[in-house]
Amino acid sequence: MNYLAFIIKASFDDFRREKVRTALTSLGILIGVASVVMLLALGSGLKIYIQEQFESLGTNLLIVFPGQVLNEEGGFRRSEATGLGQLFDEKDAKMLARVKLLSGVAPVYTRTVKATYETKVKIGDIFATSDNIFLLRNLTTDVGRVFTESDLRKRSKVVTIGSKVSEKLFGKAENAIGRNIKLDKQLYRVIGVLSSKGGGGLGGPDFDSYIYMPYTSALSFNPQRNFFYFYLKVDGERNITHGKEEVEKVLLKRYNDDDFSVIEQKEILNAVTSIFTVLNNILVMIGAISLVVGGIGIMNIMYVSVVERTKEIGIRRAIGATRNDILVQFLTESVLLSLLGGGGGVLISFFLTLLLNKYFPAHITSTSVIIAFGVSSVVGIGFGVFPARKAAKLSPIEAIRYE
Amino acid sequence: MIKLVNVYKKFTLGNEELTILKNINLHIQEHEFMAILGPSGSGKSTLMYILGLLDTPTSGKVFIRDIDVAKLSDDATSKLRNKFIGFVFQQFNLINKLTVLENILLPSVYRSGPLDFNPTEKAWTLMKRFGIDHRAKSYPNKISGGEQQRVSIARALILDPDVILADEPTGNLDSKTGHIILELLQDLNQRDKKTVLIITHDKTIAAMTKKQIALMDGEIIKHV
Numbered sequence: 001m002n003y004l005a006f007i008i009k010a011s012f013d014d015f016r017r018e019k020v021r022t023a024l025t026s027l028g029i030l031i032g033v034a035s036v037v038m039l040l041a042l043g044s045g046l047k048i049y050i051q052e053q054f055e056s057l058g059t060n061l062l063i064v065f066p067g068q069v070l071n072e073e074g075g076f077r078r079s080e081a082t083g084l085g086q087l088f089d090e091k092d093a094k095m096l097a098r099v100k101l102l103s104g105v106a107p108v109y110t111r112t113v114k115a116t117y118e119t120k121v122k123i124g125d126i127f128a129t130s131d132n133i134f135l136l137r138n139l140t141t142d143v144g145r146v147f148t149e150s151d152l153r154k155r156s157k158v159v160t161i162g163s164k165v166s167e168k169l170f171g172k173a174e175n176a177i178g179r180n181i182k183l184d185k186q187l188y189r190v191i192g193v194l195s196s197k198g199g200g201g202l203g204g205p206d207f208d209s210y211i212y213m214p215y216t217s218a219l220s221f222n223p224q225r226n227f228f229y230f231y232l233k234v235d236g237e238r239n240i241t242h243g244k245e246e247v248e249k250v251l252l253k254r255y256n257d258d259d260f261s262v263i264e265q266k267e268i269l270n271a272v273t274s275i276f277t278v279l280n281n282i283l284v285m286i287g288a289i290s291l292v293v294g295g296i297g298i299m300n301i302m303y304v305s306v307v308e309r310t311k312e313i314g315i316r317r318a319i320g321a322t323r324n325d326i327l328v329q330f331l332t333e334s335v336l337l338s339l340l341g342g343g344g345g346v347l348i349s350f351f352l353t354l355l356l357n358k359y360f361p362a363h364i365t366s367t368s369v370i371i372a373f374g375v376s377s378v379v380g381i382g383f384g385v386f387p388a389r390k391a392a393k394l395s396p397i398e399a400i401r402y403e
Numbered sequence: 404m405i406k407l408v409n410v411y412k413k414f415t416l417g418n419e420e421l422t423i424l425k426n427i428n429l430h431i432q433e434h435e436f437m438a439i440l441g442p443s444g445s446g447k448s449t450l451m452y453i454l455g456l457l458d459t460p461t462s463g464k465v466f467i468r469d470i471d472v473a474k475l476s477d478d479a480t481s482k483l484r485n486k487f488i489g490f491v492f493q494q495f496n497l498i499n500k501l502t503v504l505e506n507i508l509l510p511s512v513y514r515s516g517p518l519d520f521n522p523t524e525k526a527w528t529l530m531k532r533f534g535i536d537h538r539a540k541s542y543p544n545k546i547s548g549g550e551q552q553r554v555s556i557a558r559a560l561i562l563d564p565d566v567i568l569a570d571e572p573t574g575n576l577d578s579k580t581g582h583i584i585l586e587l588l589q590d591l592n593q594r595d596k597k598t599v600l601i602i603t604h605d606k607t608i609a610a611m612t613k614k615q616i617a618l619m620d621g622e623i624i625k626h627v
Contacts, residue, residue, distance in 0.1 A: 315498060316509070316513070318490050319513065320514070322482070
């Protein structure tokens with residue numbers, strides 16, 4: 001029989017005999033691997049979640065902000081350094097609408113308002129914008145309709161409201177249509193209720209609490225018709241970079257280059273993702289500490305095992321085992337112990353992920369499984385090598401005399 | 404075949420230096436059946452460990468087939484032990500978590516080169532010869548002392564070594580079983596043409612061999 005096959009079988013025989021010890025020893029690695037794999041799964045799930053959220057808000061988008069939003073490395077600048085404010089006006093919107101590569105421009109003025117219907121109150125955000133916003137941000141209605149260009153032109157005092165606003169004020173969405181809600185002191189007629197977009201968790205914006213109205217009819221809130229930012233849709237993904245340059249060119253006619261920034265949706269996504277990636281990496285490192293602790297557990301047990309089996313080592317040496325044979329035997333055992341824990345950890349994280357998937361798109365990648373097994377083997381070798389060397393270095397004569 | 408030249412073995416215990424073996428000169432020929440006789444503390448076990456390449460002398464030389472074993476690496480020594488020597492111990496020294504068959508096969512696991520026979524078949528032949536084939540799947544601590552010693556002799560023989568070193572092979576057995584084991588070792592010398600060395604304190608056991616060496620306080624006092 002092949003030597004490795006023989007010692008693997010012998011190791012498993014040992015594990016069977018020492019079930020409790022084996023289980024407890026590999027438990028350390030199991031917990032370590034499970035936490036690392038779970039954290040990696042949560043991390044990649046979070047990335048997918050953020051990405052889906054962004055994509056559901058429209059693709060091929062450019063956003064024009066006042067001031068400098070991102071730093072050179074692609075992260076967010078410190079907020080006090082950003083010159084947020086009502087910088088843009090209707091003239092900018094009209095100029096941008098003439099850029100050929102753009103298929104839609106939506107200027108945005110937003111503020112928080114108290115929306116009331118009869119006695120019910122809901123705090124929401126108004127979006128005073130153009131009808132393009134619905135196209136750009138993939139917004140559709142469950143009931144009723146979105147406001148149109150004609151509403152914009154006619155300065156209709158109409159609103160299309162988010163599902164949470166409708167639920168709070170009217171209960172069923174059907175009841176909302178045609179009712180007048182009071183935003184501060186102005187009355188607006190509800191013409192549609194939007195499909196839910198989610199959000200609002202994780203400290204992000206709560207998309208379902210928005211109230212959309214034509215900016216032309218929001219004069220009591222925004223008499224100057226100024227805007228915080230623009231959403232722009234570029235015609236085709238290939239044209240994003242070019243479109244961005246065109247937009248910058250247009251805006252530079254009126255502003256300095258550090259007064260505004262044109263940002264791709266993807267850049268914001270990257271900045272957000274990089275924050276979560278850093279956070280996740282820190283958590284994974286904390287998880288990895290338990291792997292080290294598990295490894296120390298294995299080392300400890302292997303040292304005990306070497307002492308317990310001194311006589312056995314002596315017998316094996318007497319009948320011809322080399323130092324290397326003994327080293328390999330003990331190393332194999334510690335690696336198997338570690339892999340046993342690693343395998344258990346991966347299995348447990350699979351089940352946990354399945355459970356978690358009902359609430360969150362946690363996702364185990366094959367890379368994290370490979371990493372888990374790789375790391376467990378390395379832990380097994382790293383922490384097993386010292387006891388194994390101790391076993392291999394025993395003098396055969398002293399070992400065989402050991403009682 | 405095995406030659407010891409001016410072999411000394413010394414230990415230091417605290418400040419005291421103990422000489423276990425003094426100026427041992429010994430030449431063991433092929434196919435010899437020999438006893439090393441001596442009371443406990445005479446150094447006979449140490450002598451066996453040196454002959455068996457498990458221990459090294461403090462000074463002097465050990466030759467096996469004219470090879471100076473001091474010049475061999477630890478690995479080469481292990482391989483030589485594996486190929487050349489079969490041990491039979493007083494305490495049997497079987498591994499209790501391996502079955503009888505696995506114990507007998509263990510030396511073949513550590514064999515580096517290819518074998519020109521099937522070790523499992525050979526193990527069965529040996530077990531049948533020694534009447535322990537019905538114990539093949541048993542564990543050593545579940546069988547009698549006599550059976551255990553026969554297992555250890557089978558283990559010593561599996562790789563067909565030139566020399567069998569038996570250290571008090573009957574020390575843990577009753578006289579009847581001991582006698583069977585001794586006849587078995589005798590048979591190995593006569594039928595299998597093995598060099599058999601028995602280390603013992605018992606003159607009647609030593610008398611069964613063709614040649615005896617008496618050891619006292621680490622010195623050879625008599626060649627017979």
